[in-house]
Amino acid sequence: MLxxxxxxxxxxxxxxxxxxxxxxxxxxxxxxxLALAGGVLYQFEPQHLIPFTGGxxxxxxxxxxxxxxxxxxxxxxxxxxxxxxxPVLNVLAYLLGAVAVASPPWVAVTMTVVPxxxxxxxxxxxxxxQKIDLKEIITAGQFLILTGIVLPLLPNEPVTTLTxxxxxxxxxxxxxxxxxxYVSYLAQRYWAAAAGGLWMAALGGLYSSTATTVVLARxxxxxxALGRQAQAGITLATAIMYLRILxxxxxxxxxxxxQLAVPLCALAAAGFVICALQYWGLTKPTGGAxxxxxxxxxxxxxxxxxxIFAVLFIVTSxxxxxxxxxxxxxxxxxxxxxxGVSDIDPFVLNLAQGGLTGVPMSALVAAILIAASSNNILxxxxxxxxxxxxxxxxxAIALVLLxxxxxxxxxxxxx
Numbered sequence: 001m002l003x004x005x006x007x008x009x010x011x012x013x014x015x016x017x018x019x020x021x022x023x024x025x026x027x028x029x030x031x032x033x034l035a036l037a038g039g040v041l042y043q044f045e046p047q048h049l050i051p052f053t054g055g056x057x058x059x060x061x062x063x064x065x066x067x068x069x070x071x072x073x074x075x076x077x078x079x080x081x082x083x084x085x086x087p088v089l090n091v092l093a094y095l096l097g098a099v100a101v102a103s104p105p106w107v108a109v110t111m112t113v114v115p116x117x118x119x120x121x122x123x124x125x126x127x128x129x130q131k132i133d134l135k136e137i138i139t140a141g142q143f144l145i146l147t148g149i150v151l152p153l154l155p156n157e158p159v160t161t162l163t164x165x166x167x168x169x170x171x172x173x174x175x176x177x178x179x180x181x182y183v184s185y186l187a188q189r190y191w192a193a194a195a196g197g198l199w200m201a202a203l204g205g206l207y208s209s210t211a212t213t214v215v216l217a218r219x220x221x222x223x224x225a226l227g228r229q230a231q232a233g234i235t236l237a238t239a240i241m242y243l244r245i246l247x248x249x250x251x252x253x254x255x256x257x258x259q260l261a262v263p264l265c266a267l268a269a270a271g272f273v274i275c276a277l278q279y280w281g282l283t284k285p286t287g288g289a290x291x292x293x294x295x296x297x298x299x300x301x302x303x304x305x306x307x308i309f310a311v312l313f314i315v316t317s318x319x320x321x322x323x324x325x326x327x328x329x330x331x332x333x334x335x336x337x338x339x340g341v342s343d344i345d346p347f348v349l350n351l352a353q354g355g356l357t358g359v360p361m362s363a364l365v366a367a368i369l370i371a372a373s374s375n376n377i378l379x380x381x382x383x384x385x386x387x388x389x390x391x392x393x394x395x396a397i398a399l400v401l402l403x404x405x406x407x408x409x410x411x412x413x414x415x
Contacts (some may be wrong), residue, residue, distance in 0.1 A: 006032040010093070034093040038094040085119075147175050165317045174310055198233055201232070209237040335367075340376075369406045
C-alpha cells in the first residue's frame with residue numbers, strides 16, 4: 001500500500017511540473033524511496049521517534065538549502081520554480097511512510113488523495129479564487145464564528161423558568177435557518193441559471209418566500225411583460241416554503257415532521273400545480289426580447305440579521321409559553337396566526353425544539369399550519385398591493401386558496 005500510494009503521489013507530482021524543464025527533487029522514484037525511509041525509521045523506534053525525527057531534520061535541512069538556492073538564482077520568477085509545493089510534497093512523502101505504518105489505511109489514503117486532487121485541480125481552484133469576492137470570504141468567516149465559536153460556548157441548559165428552550169437550541173436553530181438561506185444565496189449569486197426565471201423564484205422560496213413575493217410583485221408592476229413569470233414565481237416560492245418548513249422541522253423533530261409531511265407536501269403539490277397553470281396557461285407576451293426576473297437578496301449570514309433572529313426566537317418562545325398557560329390551545333393558535341405576519345421561522349423552530357411542553361402533537365401541527373397560512377395571507381396582500389392589484393392578482397388568489405387549505409388541514413388535525 002505504501003509503495004502504491006507514494007508512486008501515485010509521485011506520478012501526480014511529475015505531471016504537475018511536466019510543462020517546466022527545470023529539474024526539481026521528488027517524483028515517481030524519489031517519493032517511494034522517501035516513504036520507505038520514513039516507514040523504516042519509524043519502525044526502528046516508534047515510542048520516542050528519535051531516528052524518524054533525525055531523518056526528517058536531515059531531509060528538511062536539505063530542502064531548505066535547495067529552496068534557498070533556487071530563490072537566490074531567481075527561479076521564483078516562474079510560478080512553479082520557487083514554489084513551496086516542492087519541499088512540502090517531499091516532506092509529505094517522507095511522513096507518508098510513518099502514517100501508513102502507524103495509522104489505519106484510510107488515513108494514509110486520505111493523506112495521498114487530497115494533495116493529488118489539490119495538484120490536479122490547480123487551474124480550477126485558481127479560477128474559483130479569482131471569481132469569489134473578498135466579501136464572500138468574510139461571510140464564510142462569519143459562518144465559522146456562528147457555528148465553530150459561538151455555538152459550542154453556549155450552555156445547553158435553560159437559563160430561565162419561563163421557557164425550556166436553551167441558548168444552544170436558539171443558536172442551533174439560527175444556524176440551520178441561515179444555512180438554508182445561505183445555500184440559496186450562493187446559488188443565486190454564482191449559478192447562472194438561477195439568476196432569473198423560475199429557478200430564481202424557487203431559490204427565493206428557500207431563502208424567503210415573503211421577500212421573493214415583494215420583489216416579484218414590484219417587478220411585475222414596472223414591467224407588464226413579467227406578469228406571467230411573476231405570478232408563477234410567487235406561487236412557486238410559497239410551494240417551496242412548505243418543503244423548507246418540513247425540512248427544517250425534520251432536522252430537530254422527526255416525529256413532528258412525520259405528522260406534518262402529508263399536509264405540507266399536499267399544499268406544496270397544490271402550489272406546484274397552480275404554478276404550472278400560471279406559467280403555461282397564461283398568455284405569453286408578444287414581441288420584443290423575453291423579460292427576465294431578478295432577485296437581489298442580502299447576505300443571510302450577516303451578524304446583525306443573526307442577532308435579530310435570535311431575539312425573535314427568544315421572544316416567540318416566551319410568548320408561546322405564556323399564552324399557552326393563560327389561554328390554552330386557543331392562545332397558541334391565535335399566536336400562530338399573529339406571527340404569520342412576520343417571520344414564522346422562530347415560531348416554527350420553537351415548537352419543533354420542544355419549546356412548549358404538555359401540548360399534544362396534533363396541536364403543534366395545527367399551529368404550524370395556521371402560521372404558514374397566516375403568512376400566505378400577508379403575501380397575498382403584498383402581491384396585490386405592490387403590483388397594483390392586476391399584475392399578480394392570480395397569485396394573490398392562489399395564496400389565499402393555499403391559506404384556506406392550510407387552515408382546513410389545521411382544523412381537521414386539531415379535531
